[in-house]
Amino acid sequence: MSCSYNNSREGRESEFEQHSVLRKSVDSEPKSVSQNGSISSPQLSIDDNLLVDPKLLLIRSKIGEGAHGRVYEGRYGDQIVAVKVLNPGSTPEEKAALESRFAREVNMMSRVKHENLVKFIGACKDPLMVIVTELLPGMSLRKYLVGIRPKLLDLHVAIKFALDIARAMECLHAHGIIHRDLKPDNLLLTANQRSVKLADFGLAREESVTEMMTAETGTYRWMAPELYSTVTLRQGEKKHYNNKVDVYSFGIVLWELLTNRMPFEGMSNLQAAYAAAFKQERPSLPEDVFPDLAFIVQSCWVEDPNMRPSFSQVIRMLNTFLFTLPPPSHSISDPDSNNSATTSNRTLTLSSAPVKGKFSFLRQLFAARRTRHSQ
Template identity: 55%
Template sequence: MLFEFRFESKAVAIKVIQPNRTSDVCLEHKEEFQREVTLLSRVQHENIVKFIGASVEPSMVIITELMRGGTLQKHLLSIRPNALDLKLSLSFALDISQAMEYLHANSIIHRDLKPSNLLLTGDKRRIKLADFGLAREEISGEMTTEAGTYRWMAPELFSLDPLPNGAKKHYDHKVDVYSFSIVLWELLTNNTPFKGRNNLMVAFATAKNERPSIQDLPKDLVPFLESCWAEDPKCRPEFMEITGFLHNFCSVLTKPPKVFEIEDPMSTKTASTGHSMNKYEDKGRKRKGWSPRLLSCFVGCVPE
């Protein structure tokens, strides 16, 4: 549970581990609490909520900066059926990618990237990553425990065939890239992924390589998005590449279109007078230039 509280004369957010009394909290939740506090105390990035402190008695609580804009999930619900402006949605995606790039560079997997764990500033123009309850350090060959929320979980975490008794699925940090792709799809469409399906149906669809519809997405973003939710984790880009792509794409969006002067083939001049003989006058003499595509590095992993 989250509460607003004042700490040293400033408002902060308080996350209380349930049940309220520490003595009643199960061992598993105590271990998650300890891991979350340890990881939050290590990370420091402008797109990750700032850790302030923690306490274990009489209740287990985590204190962080207060994000007055609420969760991305609530914000998207509040503006439906409208969608976010494209520039703002990609700016949010860039904030998320930068936070994830930082975590992966420090060998941390979030494992629960979704709109309810993304918090907005008061002006609703910036995003910060929160809730490290399922996050952990990546240890090669040891990532086996399933974690996350079904609609945002990567296909390698599911299995169409029953696993042998005691066996678990192996995965790596690329599960976060898949989760990011679903969040990006939500930012672009403001729809619920796999809407109307229960967890079992979502898991089955994801394992069968079914993805949300790309029909109404900007065509220049489709190859990039498809590379992020590729079935093979090795085909998904690293967050360093995702950050670079989004930064370049946002730069193109914010640049004013170039205007080129082109010679009108219908215009001729007489040698004696130099007067224009163009019956169209100056119409059509200026055309907008087109920006180059930025997607060539992602096309190789996108199924045809």
């Protein structure tokens, strides 16, 4: 699994013909841009090598929408792509903040390359703030899970998806990037539904030990408790946290892969946030979940961030657990297989002594950490 910087542009602009045109955003959406169409700002600092020619970009049907922009299917030369058009902002202050967010997202997406991260293709600053990435024809993990309910994922598939996510996050953390919005909506399945890729760096930040970051980021049901405080922070206020907020979110996502349920069912978003942060509540694990798998989940969402494992440790634990499972009786790579989901398959017995020893060592490691922090 390679995780590397991506500095090449692969000669993109020389490969395409000049007769293509940039279509305006579809559905006649209003655009808050200056009369000359420029959105340039001193805060924008994007290398020219990361920019694509807007004249070569075609924007087609809308495929998604979020708080900060819309996503369209499009074409760049001979590539079918996803085109994220960011909101321009309605006031000078909002415009400056959105431009800064845009530049940060572009720079971070262009820095890292991994098979489980959506591939960055390029960006435009004029006439709109646009990020172009590969288009995955598969659906989001959220939509996929909802589509198979009340059935559960085959356990091998669930662990395979979890490993894809953990490897993507390990790559980001290795480059000092905190995603801060890890959830099934930002995880996209490949066309054959065999792999998952992480998308949407809109809330990602570079981690710094001495720098504080804005609070109340991400989505409530997946947010780590340390992103809240006893006194609610106003938007834009700062507080300390580190990349272990992503590990907490991963624990919630792993729970969803195993249970195919919405975390904190029956609660509003704010009720879920309060329950996690101030009552130390977590989604309940079914009784038939493997004890060692339950340990992985619980170690990820433990209250103390310093007690949570790194993604390297998560990957080792998941691989070790996967080694204990008997091989699937069918091909898990077949998305049409009726056996790709099941009503219950969590009751097998772990019998590998070496594997139990590895988990025992990890439990002792976390127990030692807990003892040190309680002193």
